[in-house]
Amino acid sequence: MKPGIFKPLKTRSYRSLFGAQVFSDLGNWLDFLTLQIIVVYHWGLDASAIASVIIVIGLPWVLIGPFASVFVDRLPKKTIMILSLLFKIIFVVGLYYSPNLYVLLLFVFLKGTVSSLFDPARQSAIRLTVPEKLLPEAVTLSQLSVNTMKIIGPALGGGMIALFGIKSPLVFEIIGFTIAIIFLLMMPKIDEEWGRTSQNNSKKREFWKELLEGLNHIKQTKLLYLSIIISSIALFIIFLYDGLLIFVGQKLGFNETSYGLLVSSVGLGSVVGALLLGQWTNWKNKPIHFMSSSSVISGLLIISIGVGSLGIMIFPKFIWIIGAFCLGLLASGESIPYGYVLQSETPKEMMGRVSSAAMAIQTFSMLIAPAIGALIAKAIGVSLVMIFAGVITICLGLMVLLFILKKHATTSLKAKGLEG
Structure with missing residues (x-):
């Protein structure tokens, strides 16, 4: 493994930011899995309840995030980021x-509201703490934190539930956010000269003009625009079945403990x-090619899981775990x-607005997906929803x-002079 991926960690500011993100992400994944288990296994509610939780998680990113991003x-x-984490704890x-x-659902909405402020601030901080040449590595590390916590969070959550009770992961989530705050307190002051200039100028400018700058930048930057569209459609498909995955897991033979292994x-x-x-x-030379190729292969796997939950393909659990x-x-x-693409195609002074606008576009597609997925599931069953999602992917x-x-x-x- 080349050491280049870890080069951004040599910068003290980014190192503190990354440490804060790791513990914040850990808390988020403890939260996400625990809420599903409480709703399905503890309260015995159906797919509609799970869909409502997922919708409310995303709602602040559409209703509040884009406006607050200014x-x-x-x-x-x-x-x-520090204030956001403090409110998250509450x-x-x-x-x-x-x-x-x-x-x-009320507290899920409130927590989502402060999360919609934390993330664009974190995205902006990445641009402020690493040089342009290290952006691919910094973005990869940031995503690595999210992905790693997808493993550690559910695994820890399952163990905590078994040892201390169904709501115990929430206690550890509070501890994780507290550690994240400590990392941010140790973070050196970052250069935001352009930010102070923007703040002074913004007093003379209209709020709505600043807000629309983010959307206009997306619209005028073709690579960014296309990547957001692809990502938004992909997220719609994922959230079409994501809230139903726990029910698909049950059909495949996973219980509340082993389901954590699947996730x-x-x-x-x-x-x-x-x-x-x-x-x-x-891959950074052709990011759109890479995204679309991954989509095709992912679709085949999603169809296989759906077919398996119908009982047509019967495999041991470890086969489904490999598929996951x-x-x-x-x-x-x-x-x-x-x-x-989001980081490299956006100016530093617009990072908050652009990332928040992009997230709002993506979240809007995600918001309608769970409700549609739940309705389709009631009509044709969760397995067929998975198969349908795979085909669309x-x-x-x-x-x-x-x-x-x-x-x-x-x-x-055109280049050969055979057209036009």
Whole structure:
């Protein structure tokens, strides 16, 4: 393994930022799995309840994130992240004591609200702490944190539930956010000269003009625009079945403890994928090709899981765990190139607004997907939803690849003087 992937960690500011992200991501994954287990296994609710949780998690990113991002670009990023984590701790306490689904959804929404501020501030801080030449490695490390916590979070969560009770992971989530705050407190002051200039100028500018700058930048930057569209459609497909995956897991024979292994396998595959992409960075020359190719192969795996849950293909659990690992491996082929395009195609002073606008576009597609997935599941069953999602995933990848090939062929013809 080339040491290049870890070069950004030599910078003290990025090292502190990365440490904070690791423990923040750990808390988020403890949270996500625990909420599903509470709703399905503890309260005995159905797919509609899971869909409502997923929808409420994403709602703040659409309703609040894009508007608040203007202030994220104006204000010190370190302060925003620390305050966001402090409020997260308060809202996790609320989740712990939630007596029913409705109260739980309230605190899920509040926690999502501060998360929609934390993430664009973190994205901006990456640009402020590493030089341009280390952006691929920094983005890969950031995604590596998310993917690694997909393994550690569910695994720890399952162990904690077995040893200390169903809500115990929420206590450890609070501890994780506290450690993340400590890392940020140790973070050296980062240079935000452009931020102070922007803040002074913004007093003379209209709020809405600043807000629209993020959307206009996306619209005018073709590579960024295309990557966001692909990512948004891919996320819609994922969230079409994501809330149903726990029910698919039940059909495949996984219980509340072993289901954590299935989720962890996806995370392990993502980690291995991130490490491979960190070693081989030629993908940055053709990120869209890489994203669409990964989509085609992922679709085949999703169909296989759906067919398996119908009982047509019967395999031991470890085979499905291997399949989940491969699915995670391919997921890195979509998420990491997208993260690099977002960072490399956006000016530092607009990072908060652009990343938040991009997240809002993606989240909007994610919000409607769980409800549609739940409705389809009631009509035809969760297994057929998985198969349907796999078919769409393949079609997405093939359409993008065909579009690229057609455009390339047209360009070549024009260059040879055979057209126009």
